[in-house]
Amino acid sequence: MAENSLFAILLRSPWWISFVISIAIVAACSTLLPKDIWPFAALGAAPIFIIGCMAAWRQFKAPSSAKVEAIRAEAAGMSWKQFAAALEAAWASEGQSVQHITDRAADLRLEKSGTVTLVSARRWKAATHGVEPLKELNDAVVRLKxxxxxxxxxxxxxxxxxxxxxxxxxxxxxxxxxxxxxLLQSKSGKA
Known part of the structure; x- marks a missing residue:
């Protein structure tokens, strides 16, 4: 799905917006079209209604902003060893096999179903993140295949x-x- 398509925008928007648009389409069809065809035209609102249901489900499952801020503050107070362990637990809970690696550009190697991902997390508390660490990570991705x-x-x-x-x-x-x-999902998975 394209990042700025109507459906992508509606998925990122509050769920009720999709429902309002669906109701407006149905109302417009019932008002402007002949009685024998307006129900069929109104079916065009079904995809937007379904997107609204998907957005509602995602937003229902998403953690509250207070929980997000609390976990961010907790992570900011962690040492590198604690933070690395939290990341490892988070990815392990998703079924990834996690290895610590000693590479200048990457800290963790994730593997799942033959797909390898390198993670650079050591600069997690830096004030600014420039292009150099990303270039190093990209080189490591190529070098380590x-x-x-x-x-x-x-x-x-x-x-x-x-x-x-x-x-x-x-x-x-x-x-x-x-x-x-x-991090919150992995933490609640441990509890």
Whole structure:
């Protein structure tokens, strides 16, 4: 699905927006079309209604902003060893096999179903994240024959140049709410 398609935008929007659009389409069809064909035209609202249901389910399952902030604050207070263990537990709970590696550019090697991902997480508390660590991660992905690279950011900002480089080379920036949700999910899985 394209990032800025109508369905993608509706999936990221509050669930009720899709339902309002569906109701508006049905109302417009019933008002503007002849009585014998308007129900068939109104079926065009079904995909938007389904997207609304999907968005509602995702938003229902998503952690609250208070929980996300609490886990981010907790992670910010962790030592590198504790943070690495939390990441390892999070990926292990998703069925990944996790290995610590001693490479300058990557810290963890994930493998699942033959797909290898390298994770660079050591700069997770840096104030700014530039393009250099991403270049090193990309080189490690090529050198170690991995399919993917993940760069973990808990604090600080990622420069626009670094974001562009990551997008161009297929590197994932794991940051913000996505990182917090992953850590929260693994933490609740342990409890």
């Amino acid at each position: 991995a399919q993917y690279g993940v760069y973990v950011v808990l604090q600080g900002t990622v420069s626009e140049t670094a974001r562009a480089f990551a997008k161009e080379h297929g590197l994932l920036l794991l940051e913000g709410d996505a990182l917090a949700a992953m």
